[in-house]
Amino acid sequence: MSALQIKKGSNKHSAYNLRPNFSDVSEKHTLAVLVDNEAGVLARVIGLFSGRGYNIDSLTVAEVDHAGHRSRITIVTTGTPQVIEQIKAQLGRIVPVHEVHDLTVEGASVERELALLKVEGEGDKRVEALRLADIFRANVVDSTLTSFVFEITGTPGKIDAFADLMRPLGLTEVARTGVAALSRGL
Amino acid sequence: MTRQMTGAKMVVQALRDQGVDVVFGYPGGAVLPIYDEIFQQNDIKHVLVRHEQGAVHAAEGYARSTGKVGVALVTSGPGATNAVTGLTDALMDSIPIVVLSGQVPTFMIGNDAFQEADTVGITRPCTKHNWLVKETENLSATLHEAFHVASTGRPGPVLVDLPKDVQFASASYTPKREVTVSHYQPQIKGDMEEITELVAAIEKAKRPVFYTGGGVINSGKAACQLLRELVDATGFPITSTLMGLGAYPASGENWLGMLGMHGLYEANMAMHDCDLMINIGARFDDRITGLVSAFSPKSIKAHIDIDPSSINKVIKADIPIVGDVGHVLEDILKVWKARGRKTDKASVAKWQAQVSDWRKVDCLAFKQDGKVIKPQYALERLEALTKDMDRYVCTEVGQHQMWAAQFLGFEDPNRWMTSGGLGTMGYGIPASIGAQMAHPDSLVINVAGEASWLMNMQEMGTAMQFRLPVKQFILNNERLGMVRQWQELLHGERYSHSWSESLPDFVKLAEAFGCKGIRCDNPDDLDEAIKEMLAYDGPVIFDCLVEKHENCFPMIPSGAAHNKMLMGEASTKGAIKAGGAVMV
Numbered sequence: 001m002s003a004l005q006i007k008k009g010s011n012k013h014s015a016y017n018l019r020p021n022f023s024d025v026s027e028k029h030t031l032a033v034l035v036d037n038e039a040g041v042l043a044r045v046i047g048l049f050s051g052r053g054y055n056i057d058s059l060t061v062a063e064v065d066h067a068g069h070r071s072r073i074t075i076v077t078t079g080t081p082q083v084i085e086q087i088k089a090q091l092g093r094i095v096p097v098h099e100v101h102d103l104t105v106e107g108a109s110v111e112r113e114l115a116l117l118k119v120e121g122e123g124d125k126r127v128e129a130l131r132l133a134d135i136f137r138a139n140v141v142d143s144t145l146t147s148f149v150f151e152i153t154g155t156p157g158k159i160d161a162f163a164d165l166m167r168p169l170g171l172t173e174v175a176r177t178g179v180a181a182l183s184r185g186l
Numbered sequence: 187m188t189r190q191m192t193g194a195k196m197v198v199q200a201l202r203d204q205g206v207d208v209v210f211g212y213p214g215g216a217v218l219p220i221y222d223e224i225f226q227q228n229d230i231k232h233v234l235v236r237h238e239q240g241a242v243h244a245a246e247g248y249a250r251s252t253g254k255v256g257v258a259l260v261t262s263g264p265g266a267t268n269a270v271t272g273l274t275d276a277l278m279d280s281i282p283i284v285v286l287s288g289q290v291p292t293f294m295i296g297n298d299a300f301q302e303a304d305t306v307g308i309t310r311p312c313t314k315h316n317w318l319v320k321e322t323e324n325l326s327a328t329l330h331e332a333f334h335v336a337s338t339g340r341p342g343p344v345l346v347d348l349p350k351d352v353q354f355a356s357a358s359y360t361p362k363r364e365v366t367v368s369h370y371q372p373q374i375k376g377d378m379e380e381i382t383e384l385v386a387a388i389e390k391a392k393r394p395v396f397y398t399g400g401g402v403i404n405s406g407k408a409a410c411q412l413l414r415e416l417v418d419a420t421g422f423p424i425t426s427t428l429m430g431l432g433a434y435p436a437s438g439e440n441w442l443g444m445l446g447m448h449g450l451y452e453a454n455m456a457m458h459d460c461d462l463m464i465n466i467g468a469r470f471d472d473r474i475t476g477l478v479s480a481f482s483p484k485s486i487k488a489h490i491d492i493d494p495s496s497i498n499k500v501i502k503a504d505i506p507i508v509g510d511v512g513h514v515l516e517d518i519l520k521v522w523k524a525r526g527r528k529t530d531k532a533s534v535a536k537w538q539a540q541v542s543d544w545r546k547v548d549c550l551a552f553k554q555d556g557k558v559i560k561p562q563y564a565l566e567r568l569e570a571l572t573k574d575m576d577r578y579v580c581t582e583v584g585q586h587q588m589w590a591a592q593f594l595g596f597e598d599p600n601r602w603m604t605s606g607g608l609g610t611m612g613y614g615i616p617a618s619i620g621a622q623m624a625h626p627d628s629l630v631i632n633v634a635g636e637a638s639w640l641m642n643m644q645e646m647g648t649a650m651q652f653r654l655p656v657k658q659f660i661l662n663n664e665r666l667g668m669v670r671q672w673q674e675l676l677h678g679e680r681y682s683h684s685w686s687e688s689l690p691d692f693v694k695l696a697e698a699f700g701c702k703g704i705r706c707d708n709p710d711d712l713d714e715a716i717k718e719m720l721a722y723d724g725p726v727i728f729d730c731l732v733e734k735h736e737n738c739f740p741m742i743p744s745g746a747a748h749n750k751m752l753m754g755e756a757s758t759k760g761a762i763k764a765g766g767a768v769m770v
């Protein structure tokens with residue numbers, strides 16, 4: 001406490017800094033950014049990240065309100081708390097950005113990703129792949145006598161785990177959508 | 187009421203609707219329809235520059251000296267790419283300008299057409315926002331939105347790219363008042379709880395300092411007035427960044443002078459030792475903070491800024507207030523008065539005494555002896571002979587810029603135009619043209635270095651054509667002085683390419699442009715020469731030959747703390763460690 005009776009770094013009323021003190025430890029945050037779906041808006045968001053040296057772990061975008069031409073961009077990013085605060089403030093500055101939500105700090109949220117995985121193989125490996133797919137609730141969306149394409153949805157961690165298991169069984173290609181996320185409850 | 191008209195006509199109509207009276211521009215194939223419309227009207231004056239960079243800086247000079255939005259018009263391709271430096275400059279310094287660029291017709295975009303450039307792509311990172319208008323129906327609304335975005339919130343440059351077919355096609359014009367309200371409406375009022383917390387801190391502070399920046403000037407004249415009221419009522423010392431000079435008068439009792447890398451000793455010491463720092467519209471730029479970890483270690487920091495991203499970007503704010511400076515200051519004053527106008531008078535008096543002691547160090551002292559003009563002396567005389575005039579000052583970038591900030595006093599906002607954030611050599615001449623266009627009867631001086639001045643000297647042609655009596659006061663040290671200073675202090679006196687060879691004869695150059703040239707190399711003749719410059723009714727190029735090896739002090743080397751200022755030649759020996767040389 002200083003002579004002024006203000007705890008340094010308290011910030012208790014600020015909407016821009018919800019936590020008392022910035023640490024140097026990197027955190028993963030999922031941001032939902034609502035934007036006007038106009039030409040160049042994605043370039044603005046991506047340019048912000050590359051221009052200021054922020055990380056993008058995953059990014060998805062699609063128009064979610066066709067009448068209002070509003071798109072939702074879901075960005076998973078990693079940074080120290082100070083960097084995360086900056087990212088949010090910088091996103092908020094982009095003119096066609098309407099809302100920025102940090103799903104990681106604004107309460108519980110659900111995150112899902114969809115992936116397609118091609119597994120090639122014969123005999124036992126093929127059977128094992130099918131068995132594991134069943135456990136992971138992955139669907140077969142294409143098959144030949146020597147290959148499957150599995151469709152799986154889940155958290156990025158679940159998809160990672162499934163891909164790790166498929167690798168020795170003949171995994172040849174993976175396509176992932178990146179994370180889509182929503183806050184839980186009302 | 188809506189009216190059918192061509193896109194080109196809409197451009198002129200929208201400018202009229204926005205109260206624009208002057209446009210700085212340069213024509214080319216992709217903007218010919220707009221130039222045709224400009225030809226057929228008299229409301230908007232067009233100033234033909236000599237290079238598009240000049241157009242943008244002139245628009246900046248106009249904007250900074252008036253508080254209004256500046257406008258530039260350029261053609262596609264090279265016209266637009268030439269505008270990039272000016273846009274970046276305006277972005278860094280938060281200057282509201284609208285740049286209109288021509289573009290190849292929509293059906294040719296993407297074909298590498300003649301003079302096609304991806305203008306919105308190139309300018310996306312150097313504008314606050316930009317638009318490519320693909321339909322004439324959207325043109326007028328987009329132009330009004332452009333003015334709104336440029337001037338609302340933290341001001342900045344915007345660009346509207348106008349394909350030629352969009353200029354030719356007709357649609358109905360939407361007047362300004364009928365445009366639907368933009369969702370872009372930044373927060374203006376500060377949070378009352380934070381404001382009250384700041385007032386409580388003001389009441390208790392023992393060693394307070396106001397640290398103000400360009401945001402106060404951007405907020406407007408009323409904000410500057412409120413700042414003066416608050417500073418004078420509390421008696422707290424006040425310093426300012428390069429960008430904020432004039433918000434509080436230099437003759438004011440509590441004025442510390444500029445702070446930062448070449449700021450005054452008393453200002454930097456007050457920043458370092460204060461217990462309450464009230465940042466109003468400044469952004470903790472690295473030229474201000476020096477070594478961040480050693481920045482003002484004992485203070486509570488309040489930060490008032492309209493841009494939330496400025497807060498906690500560099501320095502953590504203990505009392506963050508997002509809002510417009512004018513509105514926040516009004517609320518601070520209201521709350522502070524309502525709570526009984528309290529300050530810790532005894533402690534503040536002691537602090538003021540400390541500040542007076544620092545002032546006695548006389549950090550700007552220099553000795554004018556001998557027959558060579560010291561640059562500081564030249565500015566001291568310029569100040570003495572012009573300070574009571576209706577004066578606007580622009581600068582280029584380098585030592586002369588820092589000396590100008592140190593030795594010239596500004597009593598009012600919007601009187602000082604300099605490239606702060608980007609440090610753009612070549613800014614000064616076009617900026618002086620923009621300022622003179624806005625204030626035809628005032629004295630407009632560009633304090634220049636000879637190297638910077640050459641970067642946009644073609645604009646003297648513009649000054650001549652439009653009878654703009656700008657005074658180009660060149661402190662000619664035949665050196666890239668600031669670069670030379672860094673090489674002396676940081677690179678073992680190896681002066682790699684930091685002198686100006688083959689300089690033109692500036693007096694003959696003036697004659698070639700048809701204006702007046704004056705050369706002065708003797709301190710005894712200086713006053714007369716300056717008076718001659720001031721008396722001349724037209725542009726003047728003043729070649730002031732100054733000491734070639736003078737260094738600008740005080741100086742906080744990059745990456746050093748505020749209280750580690752270099753005060754003069756004697757203090758520089760071995761003062762900068764190798765690590766400091768890495769910083770810019």
Ligand SMILES: Cc1ncc(C[n+]2csc(CCOP(=O)(O)OP(=O)(O)O)c2C)c(N)n1
Pocket residue numbers: 582583584585586587609610611612634635636637638639661663665666667668669
């Ligand atoms: C466009 C641009 N290029 C390079 C620089 C780097 N730079 C900063 S100051 C300076 C020297 C300026 O020389 P001059 O205009 O003569 O001013 P002086 O420092 O001698 O007063 C240079 C090259 C810059 N700021 N801007």
Ligand SMILES: [Mg+2]
Pocket residue numbers: 584635636637661662663664665666667
């Ligand atoms: Mg020079």
